[in-house]
Amino acid sequence: MAVIDxxxxxxxxxxxxxxxxxLLKEQRKNIPHLAAVxxxxxxASESYVKSKVRSCEHVGFESTLIRKDDSITExxxxxxxxxxxxxxxxxxxxxxxxxxxHIDEQKVTLAIDPKKDVDxxxxxxxxxMAQGLPCYLPATPFGILTMLERYKVETEGxxxxxxxxxxxxxxxxxxxxxxxxxxxxxxxTLVHSRTKDLSAEIKRADIVxxxxxxxxxxxxxxxxxxxVIIDVGINRVEDDSRRRGYxxxxxxxxxxxxxxxxxxxxxxxxxxxxxxxxxxxxxLSASKKEIYS
Amino acid sequence: MAVIDxxxxxxxxxxxxxxxxxLLKEQRKNIPHLAAVxxxxxxASESYVKSKVRSCEHVGFESTLIRKDDSITExxxxxxxxxxxxxxxxxxxxxxxxxxxHIDEQKVTLAIDPKKDVDxxxxxxxxxMAQGLPCYLPATPFGILTMLERYKVETEGxxxxxxxxxxxxxxxxxxxxxxxxxxxxxxxTLVHSRTKDLSAEIKRADIVxxxxxxxxxxxxxxxxxxxVIIDVGINRVEDDSRRRGYxxxxxxxxxxxxxxxxxxxxxxxxxxxxxxxxxxxxxLSASKKEIYS
Numbered sequence: 001m002a003v004i005d006x007x008x009x010x011x012x013x014x015x016x017x018x019x020x021x022x023l024l025k026e027q028r029k030n031i032p033h034l035a036a037v038x039x040x041x042x043x044a045s046e047s048y049v050k051s052k053v054r055s056c057e058h059v060g061f062e063s064t065l066i067r068k069d070d071s072i073t074e075x076x077x078x079x080x081x082x083x084x085x086x087x088x089x090x091x092x093x094x095x096x097x098x099x100x101x102h103i104d105e106q107k108v109t110l111a112i113d114p115k116k117d118v119d120x121x122x123x124x125x126x127x128x129m130a131q132g133l134p135c136y137l138p139a140t141p142f143g144i145l146t147m148l149e150r151y152k153v154e155t156e157g158x159x160x161x162x163x164x165x166x167x168x169x170x171x172x173x174x175x176x177x178x179x180x181x182x183x184x185x186x187x188x189t190l191v192h193s194r195t196k197d198l199s200a201e202i203k204r205a206d207i208v209x210x211x212x213x214x215x216x217x218x219x220x221x222x223x224x225x226x227x228v229i230i231d232v233g234i235n236r237v238e239d240d241s242r243r244r245g246y247x248x249x250x251x252x253x254x255x256x257x258x259x260x261x262x263x264x265x266x267x268x269x270x271x272x273x274x275x276x277x278x279x280x281x282x283x284l285s286a287s288k289k290e291i292y293s
Numbered sequence: 294m295a296v297i298d299x300x301x302x303x304x305x306x307x308x309x310x311x312x313x314x315x316l317l318k319e320q321r322k323n324i325p326h327l328a329a330v331x332x333x334x335x336x337a338s339e340s341y342v343k344s345k346v347r348s349c350e351h352v353g354f355e356s357t358l359i360r361k362d363d364s365i366t367e368x369x370x371x372x373x374x375x376x377x378x379x380x381x382x383x384x385x386x387x388x389x390x391x392x393x394x395h396i397d398e399q400k401v402t403l404a405i406d407p408k409k410d411v412d413x414x415x416x417x418x419x420x421x422m423a424q425g426l427p428c429y430l431p432a433t434p435f436g437i438l439t440m441l442e443r444y445k446v447e448t449e450g451x452x453x454x455x456x457x458x459x460x461x462x463x464x465x466x467x468x469x470x471x472x473x474x475x476x477x478x479x480x481x482t483l484v485h486s487r488t489k490d491l492s493a494e495i496k497r498a499d500i501v502x503x504x505x506x507x508x509x510x511x512x513x514x515x516x517x518x519x520x521v522i523i524d525v526g527i528n529r530v531e532d533d534s535r536r537r538g539y540x541x542x543x544x545x546x547x548x549x550x551x552x553x554x555x556x557x558x559x560x561x562x563x564x565x566x567x568x569x570x571x572x573x574x575x576x577l578s579a580s581k582k583e584i585y586s
Contacts, residue, residue, distance in 0.1 A: 123426065124417050178458055189480065
């Protein structure tokens with residue numbers, strides 16, 4: 001069994017991006033510029049956004065953080081989005097979700113210019129992804145593809161089971177691993193809460209992508225010997241031995257499953273750190289106008 | 294075994310649309326108006342477009358056929374698309390594919406206003422479909438969903454195997470049958486040319502969607518007793534006994550498979566007639582501004 005070290009891989013990729021940015025500076029070219037919009041004081045959102053901004057600084061990107069109180073109206077937020085769409089100096093931006101209840105998240109997502117939608121949430125980017133056209137890939141699926149690629153995981157003809165059908169992980173992951181490309185060309189089964197015999201389905205998989213949001217859902221008896229296990233879950237479970245009263249666990253019962261897997265991602269330190277990397281790669285791509293001219 | 298009579302179902306739906314159009318006329322409301330652009334003299338394209346225009350007339354829609362010689366330049370075609378986008382009287386339009394080689398099909402598809410993209414080929418509509426947002430569904434998948442619905446096929450928790458991963462049938466079909474809706478909530482496996490043991494995969498299916506484009510690919514030994522078989526293939530095979538020298542067959546060996554299936558679509562007369570119905574339903578929806586305001 002080998003472990004996919006997402007934290008180390010993310011650092012490697014950040015170094016590569018940093019080198020490229022240094023080169024852009026030398027050539028007096030456009031330096032990638034990411035803006036992030038943070039509404040309210042949700043501690044998780046705050047921590048995500050800060051980590052994104054810090055990563056930008058780390059690789060030499062310019063960054064702008066726009067913070068607003070959660071009393072902001074929908075129209076005021078839409079105006080900010082409009083300004084960011086028009087601001088030539090900004091290559092890409094994200095609006096951190098969730099938004100306060102009085103704001104329609106879908107309306108805000110649809111208002112973002114697809115050219116600057118480095119989160120890859122706009123239907124145009126999602127549709128382009130599904131149709132195999134150049135696009136900004138959503139962060140988590142992009143991070144997983146990068147992992148599979150860098151760890152040289154053979155995917156062609158492999159049976160892959162994707163557990164969970166969310167718009168941000170399961171559904172795009174099933175689409176991407178089915179496509180005629182590497183990583184891809186898998187035979188993909190997408191399973192979910194309505195699937196009849198989840199265990200039997202997972203047992204058939206050469207590659208398991210667990211994104212169901214239930215702590216330790218995937219147990220050793222469900223997994224085929226030698227399978228590759230990608231654990232997307234980040235679940236809090238109570239743990240009095242920790243100062244903060246909880247610890248983070250994945251959707252996979254790591255200790256038992258890892259002894260059967262050929263390759264596995266830990267939680268934390270697996271898929272998580274790769275999502276910020278994806279955002280940086282999309283922003284770099286936006287600044288070079290690789291997707292949209 | 295029962296047969297899904299696509300031809301009869303399409304007629305039923307056309308009658309329903311016709312009734313609705315009569316009502317719209319009585320109420321002096323907007324009558325749906327579809328435009329079709331046909332470039333060159335490809336006999337298959339010509340026959341498809343004519344059938345679409347005829348169906349419009351049949352249900353009481355207004356229709357406009359724009360025919361151009363295949364010497365048309367890409368820019369001239371893009372100008373036609375622009376005019377159709379702007380023409381208020383046109384609710385939806387299609388540009389019949391394939392286009393002559395000197396024209397970039399993707400560029401033309403992307404130029405169509407998603408609001409009028411009743412073929413559902415624009416990435417915005419494809420992405421909205423994949424994200425579960427209101428959209429124009431692509432014709433063939435929409436037709437298949439309608440069949441499953443009208444024949445009250447139970448789909449929840451069923452194992453569905455989609456054979457073929459094209460952008461117009463296999464890929465969207467796999468997405469739609471996975472979604473949390475009816476028809477849907479299936480456990481879907483998308484199989485294709487790189488799948489290792491196609492027969493074994495198909496054998497597990499309660500519902501088979503065959504869209505691989507190979508005549509008689511699915512044989513009786515591959516199919517589970519009692520499966521529902523949807524045959525999307527329309528393949529020409531030589532047949533000297535026919536005046537035109539060929540006959541149309543599906544991707545499924547109909548005679549043998551039908552004796553094991555609980556429900557099956559014939560070719561011709563199955564999925565084929567339903568695609569025009571989908572186009573009419575999308576156009577009706579466009580005229581009522583149900584998707585985009």
